[in-house]
Amino acid sequence: MSNAPKSLFQKVWDAHTVRELPSGQTQLFIGTHLIHEVTSPQAFAMIRELGVPVRFPNRTFATVDHIIPTDDQSRPFSDELAEAMMTEIERNCRDHGIQFFGPESGAQGIVHVIGPELGLTQPGMTIACGDSHTATHGAFGAIAFGIGTSQVRDLLATQTMAMAPLKVRRIEVTGELKPGVFAKDVILAIIRELGVNGGVGYAYEYAGEVFDRMTMEERMTVCNMAIEGGARCGYVNPDQTTIEYLRGRRFSPSEDEFEAKAAEWLALASDEGCHYDDVVTIDGSKIEPSVTWGIHPGHNLGVSEAIPGPSEVPDDDRAGVEEALEYMDFSAGANISGIPIDVAFIGSCTNGRISDLREAAKVARTGKVKDGVRALVVPGSVAVQKQAEEEGLPAIFTAAGFQWREPGCSMCLAMNPDKLQGREVCASSSNRNFKGRQGSPSGRTLLMSPAMVAAAAIAGEVVDVRKVATED
Amino acid sequence: MSNDTLIKIEKIDGRGCVVRGDDVDTDRIIPARFMKEVTFDTMGEHAFEDARKDAKGEHPLDQERFKGSSILVVGQNFGCGSSREHAPQALMRFGFQAFIGGSFAEIFFGNCTALGLPCVTLSPEDLSAVMDAVELDPEQNVEIDVQSSKVRCRAGEFEAGIPAGTRKMLLEGSWDATRVLLEAGDQIEQTAAALPYVQLPA
Numbered sequence A: 001m002s003n004a005p006k007s008l009f010q011k012v013w014d015a016h017t018v019r020e021l022p023s024g025q026t027q028l029f030i031g032t033h034l035i036h037e038v039t040s041p042q043a044f045a046m047i048r049e050l051g052v053p054v055r056f057p058n059r060t061f062a063t064v065d066h067i068i069p070t071d072d073q074s075r076p077f078s079d080e081l082a083e084a085m086m087t088e089i090e091r092n093c094r095d096h097g098i099q100f101f102g103p104e105s106g107a108q109g110i111v112h113v114i115g116p117e118l119g120l121t122q123p124g125m126t127i128a129c130g131d132s133h134t135a136t137h138g139a140f141g142a143i144a145f146g147i148g149t150s151q152v153r154d155l156l157a158t159q160t161m162a163m164a165p166l167k168v169r170r171i172e173v174t175g176e177l178k179p180g181v182f183a184k185d186v187i188l189a190i191i192r193e194l195g196v197n198g199g200v201g202y203a204y205e206y207a208g209e210v211f212d213r214m215t216m217e218e219r220m221t222v223c224n225m226a227i228e229g230g231a232r233c234g235y236v237n238p239d240q241t242t243i244e245y246l247r248g249r250r251f252s253p254s255e256d257e258f259e260a261k262a263a264e265w266l267a268l269a270s271d272e273g274c275h276y277d278d279v280v281t282i283d284g285s286k287i288e289p290s291v292t293w294g295i296h297p298g299h300n301l302g303v304s305e306a307i308p309g310p311s312e313v314p315d316d317d318r319a320g321v322e323e324a325l326e327y328m329d330f331s332a333g334a335n336i337s338g339i340p341i342d343v344a345f346i347g348s349c350t351n352g353r354i355s356d357l358r359e360a361a362k363v364a365r366t367g368k369v370k371d372g373v374r375a376l377v378v379p380g381s382v383a384v385q386k387q388a389e390e391e392g393l394p395a396i397f398t399a400a401g402f403q404w405r406e407p408g409c410s411m412c413l414a415m416n417p418d419k420l421q422g423r424e425v426c427a428s429s430s431n432r433n434f435k436g437r438q439g440s441p442s443g444r445t446l447l448m449s450p451a452m453v454a455a456a457a458i459a460g461e462v463v464d465v466r467k468v469a470t471e472d
Numbered sequence B: 001m002s003n004d005t006l007i008k009i010e011k012i013d014g015r016g017c018v019v020r021g022d023d024v025d026t027d028r029i030i031p032a033r034f035m036k037e038v039t040f041d042t043m044g045e046h047a048f049e050d051a052r053k054d055a056k057g058e059h060p061l062d063q064e065r066f067k068g069s070s071i072l073v074v075g076q077n078f079g080c081g082s083s084r085e086h087a088p089q090a091l092m093r094f095g096f097q098a099f100i101g102g103s104f105a106e107i108f109f110g111n112c113t114a115l116g117l118p119c120v121t122l123s124p125e126d127l128s129a130v131m132d133a134v135e136l137d138p139e140q141n142v143e144i145d146v147q148s149s150k151v152r153c154r155a156g157e158f159e160a161g162i163p164a165g166t167r168k169m170l171l172e173g174s175w176d177a178t179r180v181l182l183e184a185g186d187q188i189e190q191t192a193a194a195l196p197y198v199q200l201p202a
């Protein structure tokens, strides 16, 4: 073993390497496999066809999030297809001895919210899930990949998958964030800077003073959207914040073992002087509350800026900008602030955690949802829902005219009944503003932080959350 | 398991269909509302559904001249967005067996390879030549030669980009990853046993 300094990525990769495959890819062991109802049923069907069992049922965990209704969750669901998917995952988990965090378990929620909450997500693990936002778990110094259904099949059958090693880019965000600027704005700024394809072939290591100060939930928001920047995964090196978060969680190491484990976790952080394929520095103090105006997350700008025109962007982006302006029906040169909205959505695996709801509630306290605006708050999990109830947040939201819903993915991708209608414009705390993403083929999505969504709901238009006077 | 089911992919040929435009994301290839299925069986019917509705019968997938084509020719960054395998599944079940493009999103590319659907890239000039040629004469045969990394059609023979590892997997039939991974046998348990957090059942 060489003592050359290594990045966390390299350490985790090496520890999980089973062998090199004839293709030159690595066969990588995956410590935690998370599954949900949408991308797993076909994979179970495939291993049944192959006649092989689930290799590590004790390292596979399931929940239901994408299709679950957020108003009435009683069974059978009114949507027959949703009910069929639910029945299928229940059956597959039962047949294969996989732990299922369904609604009755009290631990149901969006897969990327419950993993960390339960302590299933730990530093130094490899994690995979048939869902593109699996990078969320990287906030803990885990290496976490979103995968396709055939890889879900591979994992069920072997707990391993074939992957080519990645390059590592360190992204340092220096300085201090201004008030009203959140983790969501940091990741939008990173994507704006590096582009939606800038991360292809890379793992992103997020670092610098801004990340050092962030809570785990904030780190999760940033890692969550690594994929929107094209990176295969993103992570933050484990530190004391990581350790304190994990203390006492259901699947965390027991009290006697905890300190020893914590020391091991800290030692996983990238070594001083290790090799990075690229290093990028971003000045955190210059980041503004950000809003997307187009049809991919790279189409974003600071709230005080004007929507760009095709002539203001590099040649390669021109066609995309034209297409976005046409789809959104926005004019180049118009201010993003002041754009009217019809719907406000607070939730998703990006921003559906308790700290997100607290920030949104601070804003919700300052007024009432504008007439004609439909505003939804959807907690990311049952645990978030319960915590919010303990803190009295639902009452604040409902008094302001927001609907308080049951946990799920909801309008992030609208596979359940929560959908945009027609050309509606939605201020959304989710992660994707692709055409048709929120359930209406012509619906329009503006991504922003939960506080900005709450402010937009009240104003009925995009506003700078820094101009809303909240207490504290 | 024996090796006789390994399918080697050396060459794909057939008629082409051109879908122009860059950054075509998976939501466009298969809108999420059609994913509420426990099998992939119906995915083919919904390939590009919203784009096709918008185009009112004029979408390439609906044009008579491209009927029965098996090779889809696309622009840059095709298949970006979500990890959903529903996207390649939809296109495969619609009838496509391979893709020629400027570039492909990584997960889409990986999902395609795992289904035995080659994705090969061409330089912008060559891509535009192939697109023009196929649109001009959709009846012609388009050939993807995995063995020699070439694309051939009436417009000529072009150097195609295909990563060495992927090419090897297609040629050897080892794109069927599960089979290859299972061959590791006990080595999987050995790797797991060395990890600090994995307790194997006694």
Ligand code: SF4
Pocket: A065, A066, A110, A111, A112, A131, A133, A348, A349, A350, A408, A409, A412, A413, A430, A431
């Ligand atoms: S909240 Fe949205 S992005 Fe996250 S897992 Fe659910 S659908 Fe995917």
